[in-house]
Amino acid sequence: MTDQASNPIRDAISQAISENPVILFMKGTPDQPMCGFSARTVGTLQALGAPFAAVDILPDPRIRQELSALSNWPTIPQLFVNGELVGGCDIVTEMYASGELAETLGVEQPGEVAGVAEPAAAPRPMGIENRIS
Amino acid sequence: MPTAEDVKARIEAAIPGAEADVQSADDVHFNARVVAGAFHGLSRIEQHRLVYAAFEGELGGSIHALQLKTETP
Numbered sequence: 399m400t401d402q403a404s405n406p407i408r409d410a411i412s413q414a415i416s417e418n419p420v421i422l423f424m425k426g427t428p429d430q431p432m433c434g435f436s437a438r439t440v441g442t443l444q445a446l447g448a449p450f451a452a453v454d455i456l457p458d459p460r461i462r463q464e465l466s467a468l469s470n471w472p473t474i475p476q477l478f479v480n481g482e483l484v485g486g487c488d489i490v491t492e493m494y495a496s497g498e499l500a501e502t503l504g505v506e507q508p509g510e511v512a513g514v515a516e517p518a519a520a521p522r523p524m525g526i527e528n529r530i531s
Numbered sequence: 532m533p534t535a536e537d538v539k540a541r542i543e544a545a546i547p548g549a550e551a552d553v554q555s556a557d558d559v560h561f562n563a564r565v566v567a568g569a570f571h572g573l574s575r576i577e578q579h580r581l582v583y584a585a586f587e588g589e590l591g592g593s594i595h596a597l598q599l600k601t602e603t604p
Contacts, residue, residue: 435596471576472583472590473597488599489575 408464411453415478418451420503423465424475428452435487439475442494448503479503532558532593538586539563545585562598570603 415421420443426432428440443450455461455474466472469483477484479502484490493499500507533541535555542551542565549567563582570578578601586594 470580472586474591483576485576485579489579492575492600 405464407458407460408468411461411465411468414451414453416481418478419480420448420450421478422450422452422475423455423461423478424452425454425456427454432456433474435473436475439477439487439490442490442499443477443503445494445508446500446503446505448505533589534558535561538594538597541585542582546581559593559595560598561594561596564600564602566602566604568604570601575601 411423422428422436422439422443424431424433424436424439426436428444431437431440440452453461455465462474465474465476469476469478471483471486473486475487475490477486477490484493484499484502490499493502497507535553535558538555538561539551539553542553542563543549546565546567546569548569549565551563551565553561553563555561565578565582567578567581569581573581579599582597582599582601583590586597590597
């Protein structure tokens with residue numbers, strides 16, 4: 399199906415996942431999400447004050463293809479923690495509400511878990527870069 | 532375009548014993564709650580993958596979004 403011998407996009411994705419303890423593949427950027435599900439996922443991470451790297455998958459359709467092939471997960475966003483796929487928006491939101499996300503990320507759960515609003519201009523995520531484009 | 536009924540039928544056919552409650556306002560975005568014994572012992576990721584497997588290639592296409600909540604009976 400794909401050329402196993404040389405697949406620079408997949409290699410770059412793998413490398414990004416292994417180099418960043420918390421990395422979100424999303425549509426758009428944390429400051430300017432291009433999809434409600436990506437926005438909500440960014441919102442949970444920001445609500446927990448967890449630093450994360452973000453990759454915008456929109457600039458090149460091959461990023462999404464290769465990511466989904468690698469992760470065996472069809473939709474965007476996708477959150478990886480310590481190299482493992484944690485889930486998409488639904489799972490991340492569910493884990494946020496239950497406190498599991500804070501535990502997975504090793505951060506304090508805020509006292510009050512309200513609905514996650516649109517990502518405000520909260521803590522800036524680290525390393526917003528898109529080496530995969 | 533698939534209807535909520537179609538999506539429900541697909542999920543229930545793909546996962547024996549599953550009960551799916553599917554809502555959609557526009558037949559493009561779907562919201563599903565799926566209860567299945569088959570989810571026992573699986574991580575959330577694996578549970579969602581079972582459901583996604585019913586829609587090979589259609590998620591992101593004719594099914595723009597499938598919001599999913601999985602539970603065991």
